[in-house]
Amino acid sequence: MNFLEVNSLHLDVGGFELTGVNLEAEKGDYVALTGPSGSGKSLLLETVIGFYAPKKGSIFLEGRDITALPPDKRQISIVYQDHMLFPHMDVFENIAYALRKKLRDKKQIESEVRQIAGILGIDGLLHRKPTTLSGGEKQRAALARSLVVRPKLLLLDEPFSALDIRNREKMREALKKAIREYRTTVLHVTHDFDDIWSLANRVVIIRNGEVMQEGDPESVFRRPSPDFVADFLGTNVLKGKVRALEGKLTVLEIRGPGQNQIPNKIQKQNQNQNRDQKKNRDQSQSFEIYSADSAEPGEEVSISIRPEEIILARGAVESSARNTVKGIVTGISKKEHLVLVEMEIGNSAAGNSGQGNSESGISELKAVVTPTSCELLDLGIGKEIYAVFKAANARIIR
Amino acid sequence: MQSVRKIWTKESCTGKNHEKNCVRDSCISNSCIRKTCVRNSWFRNATIGISFFFTFLLFLAVGTLLLVLKPSELLSALMSEEMLYSMELSVLTASLSTLTVMGCSIPTAYALSRFSFPGKSLVKTILGLPMAFPELVLGLALLLLFGQGFLGPFLETLGIKVPFSKLGIVVAQFFIAFPYAVRVIYSTFEDINPRYEQVSRSFGYGEFETFRNVTLPMARSGLFASAVITFARCIGAFGAVLILAGGSYMHTEVLPVTLYLNISYGNLEMAITSGVLLMLIAFLAILTFERFEGGSL
Numbered sequence: 001m002n003f004l005e006v007n008s009l010h011l012d013v014g015g016f017e018l019t020g021v022n023l024e025a026e027k028g029d030y031v032a033l034t035g036p037s038g039s040g041k042s043l044l045l046e047t048v049i050g051f052y053a054p055k056k057g058s059i060f061l062e063g064r065d066i067t068a069l070p071p072d073k074r075q076i077s078i079v080y081q082d083h084m085l086f087p088h089m090d091v092f093e094n095i096a097y098a099l100r101k102k103l104r105d106k107k108q109i110e111s112e113v114r115q116i117a118g119i120l121g122i123d124g125l126l127h128r129k130p131t132t133l134s135g136g137e138k139q140r141a142a143l144a145r146s147l148v149v150r151p152k153l154l155l156l157d158e159p160f161s162a163l164d165i166r167n168r169e170k171m172r173e174a175l176k177k178a179i180r181e182y183r184t185t186v187l188h189v190t191h192d193f194d195d196i197w198s199l200a201n202r203v204v205i206i207r208n209g210e211v212m213q214e215g216d217p218e219s220v221f222r223r224p225s226p227d228f229v230a231d232f233l234g235t236n237v238l239k240g241k242v243r244a245l246e247g248k249l250t251v252l253e254i255r256g257p258g259q260n261q262i263p264n265k266i267q268k269q270n271q272n273q274n275r276d277q278k279k280n281r282d283q284s285q286s287f288e289i290y291s292a293d294s295a296e297p298g299e300e301v302s303i304s305i306r307p308e309e310i311i312l313a314r315g316a317v318e319s320s321a322r323n324t325v326k327g328i329v330t331g332i333s334k335k336e337h338l339v340l341v342e343m344e345i346g347n348s349a350a351g352n353s354g355q356g357n358s359e360s361g362i363s364e365l366k367a368v369v370t371p372t373s374c375e376l377l378d379l380g381i382g383k384e385i386y387a388v389f390k391a392a393n394a395r396i397i398r
Numbered sequence: 399m400q401s402v403r404k405i406w407t408k409e410s411c412t413g414k415n416h417e418k419n420c421v422r423d424s425c426i427s428n429s430c431i432r433k434t435c436v437r438n439s440w441f442r443n444a445t446i447g448i449s450f451f452f453t454f455l456l457f458l459a460v461g462t463l464l465l466v467l468k469p470s471e472l473l474s475a476l477m478s479e480e481m482l483y484s485m486e487l488s489v490l491t492a493s494l495s496t497l498t499v500m501g502c503s504i505p506t507a508y509a510l511s512r513f514s515f516p517g518k519s520l521v522k523t524i525l526g527l528p529m530a531f532p533e534l535v536l537g538l539a540l541l542l543l544f545g546q547g548f549l550g551p552f553l554e555t556l557g558i559k560v561p562f563s564k565l566g567i568v569v570a571q572f573f574i575a576f577p578y579a580v581r582v583i584y585s586t587f588e589d590i591n592p593r594y595e596q597v598s599r600s601f602g603y604g605e606f607e608t609f610r611n612v613t614l615p616m617a618r619s620g621l622f623a624s625a626v627i628t629f630a631r632c633i634g635a636f637g638a639v640l641i642l643a644g645g646s647y648m649h650t651e652v653l654p655v656t657l658y659l660n661i662s663y664g665n666l667e668m669a670i671t672s673g674v675l676l677m678l679i680a681f682l683a684i685l686t687f688e689r690f691e692g693g694s695l
Contacts, residue, residue: 046596071596071599071600072599072600072601072602072604074600075602076600077600077601078596078597078600080593082591082593084591084593084597086594086612087616088616088618097598097601099601101601101602102602146597146600149601149602151600
């Protein structure tokens with residue numbers, strides 16, 4: 001039996017519900033729970049800690065059924081986004097309060113408090129009231145309070161989401177250090193993929209109170225399973241059909257706009273535009289993508305390509321990468337310290353603007369580049385661009 | 399007004415000049431909308447006029463009460479045996495009622511705020527009733543309940559007599575102030591995020607320990623404010639006290655009863671003095687309430 005086992009948990013709390021959530025964690029695991037807002041992640045945490053009684057299902061911790069135990073008997077701690085430090089106690093008292101139920105000896109309590117305060121870098125703040133602390137300091141204090149009791153399980157409910165990026169990074173480092181020291185198993189609800197990358201060894205994606213996919217971050221990000229997960233994770237998803245196998249590579253035919261929605265559009269167009277349109281349709285053939293994953297010929301599949309795995313080029317370059325797709329830049333936006341470039345692909349009549357738009361079934365591709373590359377390539381909306389990526393990075397998802 | 403109307407440019411529509419002269423219907427300056435452009439609205443003038451007139455009347459009434467007696471008259475009325483008795487009994491009964499009210503309304507408000515239970519909305523409705531319920535009727539109902547009808551004979555075997563006794567004053571004050579106290583404390587508890595309690599529970603503290611260590615200290619300023627307002631309500635309670643406790647001279651005579659009795663004898667000085675006392679208490683209570691309700695202690 002696993003260290004933590006949540007078995008087909010059902011719960012309905014005014015608008016939010018869990019419908020048969022299953023979750024497992026080994027001792028020492030760091031599990032990130034993610035999914036769209038309102039998907040029941042926080043509710044799951046509050047059920048695990050015992051604030052809500054599930055309608056159906058069970059929770060086992062260390063082989064013991066804790067489903068019906070009150071929260072004070074579970075030895076599970078929680079850190080909320082809004083820290084919940086007791087305002088009538090100073091930081092020291094907040095942390096010591098957590099220990100008082102466990103330890104009687106004052107000296108021992110003090111040394112435990114000082115130890116965790118040292119690890120999290122709040123030793124200088126112990127005699128401050130929570131209202132005088134900054135956001136990051138409050139979260140460190142809250143984390144210290146939750147960890148000092150050495151809980152069997154630590155629950156983090158978006159603890160960093162109210163912090164700025166720099167503080168988040170510092171907090172992650174502090175958290176990592178503290179987790180190593182206290183050897184705690186963690187369930188961490190987050191919307192921030194950086195949290196998942198830098199902290200978690202397992203990730204669980206939840207939607208509408210249901211687990212959609214789980215696994216180690218690497219495989220979930222590289223090979224997101226249902227389309228929803230792929231879309232939620234921000235990866236590119238292209239739908240296509242397996243045409244042939246070429247050695248170890250699978251050749252996929254990605255539907256271009258010519259095959260589906262353009263004819264409908266033609267009916268709406270003026271007669272004299274018809275010829276242009278037709279020409280455009282002939283040019284916007286479907287295109288091929290090579291994938292290193294195996295599939296059966298004729299199979300309908302989706303492929304996922306991570307935006308950071310796409311290289312952008314001004315012209316068709318010869319390289320070891322098997323895939324080169326031409327497109328037009330449709331959007332450039334800042335994404336933290338990088339630039340997100342959106343492009344339309346599959347329309348070989350590139351530059352013939354006015355005809356192609358995303359409604360006509362043209363696939364979109366997102367790529368992430370540095371601001372310097374963006375400048376060097378002289379990227380601009382409407383400009384022609386080539387997306388280059390390896391066959392190994394075009395992963396088939398079913 | 400038409401004579402000052404002219405075309406205003408964006409520039410001329412700012413600054414001092416603007417406020418004095420602008421009569422444009424379409425002026426977009428904030429100060430203009432608030433202060434100038436609606437200057438001649440009859441509706442605005444009427445509402446402001448009414449608010450001033452009646453506040454002034456109220457002020458005049460309160461002021462008269464304070465100024466009508468000479469200090470020497472006030473002092474002699476204050477030092478009279480009847481007034482001293484009345485003050486002492488008032489403070490004593492109101493303190494006792496406040497303690498009981500707080501002791502009962504804190505658990506009631508907490509249950510209403512945190513737990514769901516069958517009959518919760520019924521409890522809420524019944525607690526809301528006295529807000530619109532005439533005090534005299536409440537007194538009558540209490541008299542029937544504690545009198546010969548229902549609880550009376552039972553309590554009498556225990557040696558407890560509620561009607562026409564000092565205990566009756568406390569009982570009447572309790573039922574007058576209890577629903578208000580529950581309201582104030584309820585909103586205090588509602589303002590405390592239950593997650594504070596959940597965090598405390600997760601460290602191994604039981605429900606009551608958490609309530610004592612976390613909820614009560616966090617609610618203390620709200621509790622203090624509600625105790626003050628409860629005390630003021632208790633000391634000023636009249637109708638129910640008169641019916642249940644009888645309002646007899648130097649026996650169940652609290653400050654409002656003193657006012658009432660002396661007015662009927664035509665003894666204005668005593669009546670006014672008790673009025674001044676009651677008003678001061680109310681004034682202090684409201685000041686304290688405003689200071690601490692929702693604030694920090």
